[in-house]
Amino acid sequence: MNLSRRSFFQLALLSGLAPRLWGSSPAVAKRRVRVLSRKRRTVDPWIEISKDALRHNTQQVSRLAGGRPILAVVKNNAYGLGLENASSILAKFPEIGGFAAVKASSCLKLREKGISKPVLLMGLTPNEHGIELIRHDIQLSAYTPDAVERLTPLARKAGKPASVHFYLDTGMGRMGMPYRKALPWMKTVASSPLISVEGTFMAFTEDQEFDLEQLERFKDLLGKAQSDRVPTGRIHAASSNGLYHLPEAHFDMVRPGIALFGAYPSRPDEERGKAALIPAFSLKTSVVRVARLEKGDSVSYGRNYIAEKPTWVATLSIGHGDGYARKAVDGAEVLIGDKLYPVIGAVSASHTLVEVGDDKTVDVGDTATLIGPEHPAIHPNNFADTVGVSVYDVLMHMNPDLDRVVI
Numbered sequence: 001m002n003l004s005r006r007s008f009f010q011l012a013l014l015s016g017l018a019p020r021l022w023g024s025s026p027a028v029a030k031r032r033v034r035v036l037s038r039k040r041r042t043v044d045p046w047i048e049i050s051k052d053a054l055r056h057n058t059q060q061v062s063r064l065a066g067g068r069p070i071l072a073v074v075k076n077n078a079y080g081l082g083l084e085n086a087s088s089i090l091a092k093f094p095e096i097g098g099f100a101a102v103k104a105s106s107c108l109k110l111r112e113k114g115i116s117k118p119v120l121l122m123g124l125t126p127n128e129h130g131i132e133l134i135r136h137d138i139q140l141s142a143y144t145p146d147a148v149e150r151l152t153p154l155a156r157k158a159g160k161p162a163s164v165h166f167y168l169d170t171g172m173g174r175m176g177m178p179y180r181k182a183l184p185w186m187k188t189v190a191s192s193p194l195i196s197v198e199g200t201f202m203a204f205t206e207d208q209e210f211d212l213e214q215l216e217r218f219k220d221l222l223g224k225a226q227s228d229r230v231p232t233g234r235i236h237a238a239s240s241n242g243l244y245h246l247p248e249a250h251f252d253m254v255r256p257g258i259a260l261f262g263a264y265p266s267r268p269d270e271e272r273g274k275a276a277l278i279p280a281f282s283l284k285t286s287v288v289r290v291a292r293l294e295k296g297d298s299v300s301y302g303r304n305y306i307a308e309k310p311t312w313v314a315t316l317s318i319g320h321g322d323g324y325a326r327k328a329v330d331g332a333e334v335l336i337g338d339k340l341y342p343v344i345g346a347v348s349a350s351h352t353l354v355e356v357g358d359d360k361t362v363d364v365g366d367t368a369t370l371i372g373p374e375h376p377a378i379h380p381n382n383f384a385d386t387v388g389v390s391v392y393d394v395l396m397h398m399n400p401d402l403d404r405v406v407i
């Protein structure tokens, strides 16, 4: 394909011309990188990851689980914290027995980062990555009727057996082999010499009553498998909700995600009483404009906010494209310095507005914290409740491209 004139110039700009245009020698460029990493100089939003909070949450989870190993779920970019950062920190904690993710690429990335603990792929094994996954000792989920036909050719080509966990559907109806059909299928899969069964698991619907029914179905099936001498490996079922509310479902290990990252799964007040967590991330950005409004002046798209009296407003360089919820206008506040300011107008793709009030207490360049442990009002669970979104969305929608800084 021919390069168009325009893309040629863009390439030239990127490769060689740009440093000359910016007038920076290699030495200057190097210094700039160092300054940036030591102290932030950019105005773009970023996420701070707290090692201490991750350690604290891991210990709390471990205590709730009676010391059972933790299979840490790091799907969706480790719930927005950043897969590589969060997993490298968690991997050092002795309570973490392994990792689970839904995408093959995430599992492989953990190995690339040098993480040697067990890793479970909870999604379908893609044919094109199958051999690589087996060679890297990624444990695979078996749940399709054709699991043997799918996995044994890959194992043969990889030159070693595929380690699998039976993924059983006890009523979630999303993934897993339906429990009514599972027993004969488990026998067939387990009898393959190219498949080694390392575990068996299920997921709860997190409907308080139905969870108990699911648990009975699971235990019944496990009992039958045991009497038929079908290997089941290590048994796991409880995500963060089950960790807090279903101790009968802790089995051989627990499988939480969100609790490790410091948010409560279902009933924050009750859960805080059982084990208090600390949000392990802060979503931050900078104030990029401060302006005075006169009575009747409006801000943002749709003129959603009109000043009833003269007041100061500040614009923050973060928007829904960065993962800050549009619904933040429905009552969320932002911490700047030690004061909270209400979000007003509209959260647009790259900007959010807050009302500062009568006095100009905010300056361009100030740091604004939108979600984090710094104040109860911006705790992820409070933010989620205030604006009416799921706390899972609050974490997982943080844009993967934002800078992550480990503190």
Ligand SMILES: *Cc1c(COP(=O)(O)O)cnc(C)c1O
Pocket (backbone or CB within 6 Å): 073, 075, 122, 202, 203, 238, 239, 240, 241, 255, 256, 257, 258, 259, 265
């Ligand atoms: C996401 C997920 C988990 C972790 O759930 P949390 O509620 O974040 O603890 C566990 N198991 C499966 C199958 C999942 O998809």
